[in-house]
Amino acid sequence: MAQRIDTKDLNIYYSSFLAVEAVNMTIEPKSVTALIGPSGCGKSTFLRTLNRMHEVIPGARVEGHVEMDGVDLYGPNVDPVAVRKNVGMVFQRPNPFPTMSIRDNVLAGVKLNNKRISKSDADDLVESSLHGANLWNEVKDRLDRPGSGLSGGQQQRLCIARAIAIKPQVLLMDEPCSALDPISTIAIEDLIGELKNDYTIVIVTHNMQQAARVSDRTGFFNIAGTGKPGKLIEMDDTATIFSSPAEKATEDYVSGRFG
Numbered sequence: 001m002a003q004r005i006d007t008k009d010l011n012i013y014y015s016s017f018l019a020v021e022a023v024n025m026t027i028e029p030k031s032v033t034a035l036i037g038p039s040g041c042g043k044s045t046f047l048r049t050l051n052r053m054h055e056v057i058p059g060a061r062v063e064g065h066v067e068m069d070g071v072d073l074y075g076p077n078v079d080p081v082a083v084r085k086n087v088g089m090v091f092q093r094p095n096p097f098p099t100m101s102i103r104d105n106v107l108a109g110v111k112l113n114n115k116r117i118s119k120s121d122a123d124d125l126v127e128s129s130l131h132g133a134n135l136w137n138e139v140k141d142r143l144d145r146p147g148s149g150l151s152g153g154q155q156q157r158l159c160i161a162r163a164i165a166i167k168p169q170v171l172l173m174d175e176p177c178s179a180l181d182p183i184s185t186i187a188i189e190d191l192i193g194e195l196k197n198d199y200t201i202v203i204v205t206h207n208m209q210q211a212a213r214v215s216d217r218t219g220f221f222n223i224a225g226t227g228k229p230g231k232l233i234e235m236d237d238t239a240t241i242f243s244s245p246a247e248k249a250t251e252d253y254v255s256g257r258f259g
Contacts, residue, residue: 002029002200003086003169005050008065011229012045015059019045021229022064025219027170032192032201034211034238037221037253042230043204044174046221050202051087051172052080068170085113087170088163093179094155096147096162103143105158106130109166125165133161134191153184157191164199171195173203177210189214208254212242220250 005027012020020042027033035043048054049062052073066073073083088109096105106126110117117125126143130136135157139150147158156176163171173192177185192201192214205211211218219235234247245251 002198003068004029005170005200005202006065006067007049008067010046010049010062010064010066012042012049012054013059013061013063014057018229020221021231023232025232025235027200027202028217029200030196030198031216032196032203032214034215034218035202035204035221036206036208036211036218037230037233038223039206040230041221041223043221045230046232047172047174047202047204048089050170051089052083053089055080081113085109085166086168087172088166088168089172089174090156090159090163090176092175094152094159096150096155096158098146098148100147101144102130102139102147102150102158105147106161106165109162113166129161129165130158132164132195133157134187134194135161151184153180153187156180156184156188160188160191160195164195168199170200170202173201175204175206178206185210208242208256212238218242220245220247220253222249222253 007023007025010023011018023046035047037043045054049066054060054062062074097108100108103126106129107122127136130139135154138154147155150158177188189210195201215238217235218238218241220233220241221230222233223230234245234250241250242254
């Protein structure tokens with residue numbers, strides 16, 4: 001199920017502005033890769049290129065390659081909708097559809113892909129997805145109530161359930177805990193540790209302790225100044241990045257000397 005991703009000489013543009021330059025990165029399957037770095041260095045922009053969300057912004061484009069198990073996701077015959085089905089995304093703020101029930105929120109992606117599904121199959125999918133997001137026991141008696149009635153941490157887990165219901169191979173998470181309290185953050189981090197058994201996970205985080213706790217590998221992005229492109233400075237096993245990085249800029253950032 002989980003897939004390896006390789007980016008090769010990836011340049012990311014907003015119209016003529018080069019936002020992120022020459023990223024070469026390998027993201028291993030069934031692992032958690034954390035992307036860290038100061039604000040504005042291109043972490044989230046890079047993340048959005050991995051499922052072609054970047055190109056929904058007018059004028060946005062990429063040069064180079066993003067390959068999933070050797071298939072270029074930006075190839076001429078590749079359907080962006082199919083890419084986003086295989087590479088799910090969880091955003092910074094929980095965003096359940098407010099007028100939909102918990103059940104319908106889980107099924108939203110499946111229905112959006114025009115998949116016909118029987119009621120019994122839908123019930124099984126809702127239950128398995130909510131179990132997968134460690135939410136089933138908390139909501140099983142109120143599946144017909146609005147998803148917006150849940151707590152912030154529960155809403156984020158509902159969004160994760162919605163993402164995994166379409167059975168992706170990769171899960172992208174853009175600061176998934178930044179709007180959550182510490183208890184909810186721990187719940188999401190524990191869930192990430194379980195999900196990596198089945199998915200390739202990439203997480204953007206500003207929380208150094210979180211990156212150290214949840215990830216197997218960490219990539220450090222940096223930017224030379226306003227108007228300059230963000231760059232991947234260094235990528236290695238997380239323990240190495242936080243204990244003995246190769247680059248001084250990485251050491252300064254993870255030790256809190258800047259950023």
